[in-house]
Amino acid sequence: MPLSPDQIAEIEAARSTPRPTLRAVSEGMEAHLYRAQEVLDHGFIRVIDYMGDDAAIVQAARVSYGAGTKHVSNDEGLIRYLMRHWHSTPFEMCEIKLHVKLPVFVARQWIRHRTANVNEYSARYSILDREFYIPAPEQLAAQSTVNNQGRGAVLQGAEAARVLEVLKRDAGQAFDSYEQMLSQEGQQGLARELARMNLPMNTYTQWYWKTDLHNLFHFLRLRADAHAQYEIRVYAEAIAACVKDWVPLAFAAFEDYRMGGVTLSAKAIAVLKRRLAGEVVTQEDSGMSKGEWREFEGIWG
Numbered sequence: 638m639p640l641s642p643d644q645i646a647e648i649e650a651a652r653s654t655p656r657p658t659l660r661a662v663s664e665g666m667e668a669h670l671y672r673a674q675e676v677l678d679h680g681f682i683r684v685i686d687y688m689g690d691d692a693a694i695v696q697a698a699r700v701s702y703g704a705g706t707k708h709v710s711n712d713e714g715l716i717r718y719l720m721r722h723w724h725s726t727p728f729e730m731c732e733i734k735l736h737v738k739l740p741v742f743v744a745r746q747w748i749r750h751r752t753a754n755v756n757e758y759s760a761r762y763s764i765l766d767r768e769f770y771i772p773a774p775e776q777l778a779a780q781s782t783v784n785n786q787g788r789g790a791v792l793q794g795a796e797a798a799r800v801l802e803v804l805k806r807d808a809g810q811a812f813d814s815y816e817q818m819l820s821q822e823g824q825q826g827l828a829r830e831l832a833r834m835n836l837p838m839n840t841y842t843q844w845y846w847k848t849d850l851h852n853l854f855h856f857l858r859l860r861a862d863a864h865a866q867y868e869i870r871v872y873a874e875a876i877a878a879c880v881k882d883w884v885p886l887a888f889a890a891f892e893d894y895r896m897g898g899v900t901l902s903a904k905a906i907a908v909l910k911r912r913l914a915g916e917v918v919t920q921e922d923s924g925m926s927k928g929e930w931r932e933f934e935g936i937w938g
């Protein structure tokens with residue numbers, strides 16, 4: 638369980654005192670506010686705050702005085718148009734602030750998304766918890782033989798048991814050493830900012846992460862994708878579920894054009910036209926590289 642009873646009580650207290658507001662409210666997002674959604678073995682995401690809703694996107698696009706149009710169908714059409722034509726700034730009018738608890742190696746991938754505001758738990762100031770990410774057995778996979786940046790079949794039998802044992806033992810030993818170095822019993826005690834450097838990358842950290850909807854969609858496009866590492870993908874999927882409830886029209890357009898859509902190169906369009914005209918096109922006369930052709934056939938057959 639990633640949250641202590643005290644932390645759960647704090648969340649419930651925050652949820653028990655609603656206040657009236659003149660600001661835009663998304664009923665779907667209100668249901669998520671403050672609540673932690675568990676991710677991996679000790680992690681979570683929770684929405685701390687948000688600004689705007691679907692109507693705010695429409696309102697900004699039209700630079701209008703009210704809350705957008707009166708017709709959902711008009712709003713939906715406009716949002717889809719904006720998404721289709723990469724008119725992205727109206728989506729930047731919506732913001733989200735998340736509290737995330739995640740392993741350090743996931744945080745390293747996540748932090749590459751520079752268009753966000755981040756404040757991380759300070760391990761110079763505070764002592765870290767004894768919590769490590771240990772993959773579930775079905776995630777303990779061998780190196781992929783076709784993709785250097787991926788995993789293949791799940792490890793089996795004695796090897797799987799041995800790997801799990803190594804992961805748990807090494808993390809436990811490292812944390813024992815961390816505590817011994819910090820201890821001030823009979824010794825000076827090493828500074829927290831130094832003692833932490835011996836901890837493994839599966840140690841959990843936490844941060845507040847704030848971004849706008851446009852950049853969040855970019856993050857989700859990359860990290861909720863099947864090519865993203867499982868351990869960050871599950872966080873992206875948890876966030877996506879909240880976004881779907883927050884801005885259902887914008888999320889539907891995002892799913893359609895970004896997650897479900899593909900970008901066609903000029904060469905790919907030319908090949909499709911030739912195929913539609915009945916021509917048999919091969920990689921050699923397509924003008925595409927082998928890699929491009931493989932990806933093209935993966936979608937179009």
Ligand SMILES: Cc1cc2nc3c(=O)[nH]c(=O)nc-3n(C[C@H](O)[C@H](O)[C@H](O)COP(=O)(O)OP(=O)(O)OC[C@H]3O[C@@H](n4cnc5c(N)ncnc54)[C@H](O)[C@@H]3O)c2cc1C
Nearest residue numbers: 746748749750751752753786852855856859860864865866
């Ligand atoms: C499957 C996958 C594999 C990856 N593998 C690697 C890897 O092997 N090694 C590695 O180092 N990284 C890797 N990355 C990270 C990747 O290269 C990006 O750094 C990361 O996805 C963040 O994307 P971004 O820069 O578009 O996002 P953000 O930093 O959020 O930026 C969003 C957009 O803002 C603009 N922008 C932001 N900052 C600048 C800037 N300084 N100058 C110009 N434009 C800017 C760009 O248009 C950018 O697309 C991988 C990512 C994925 C999804």
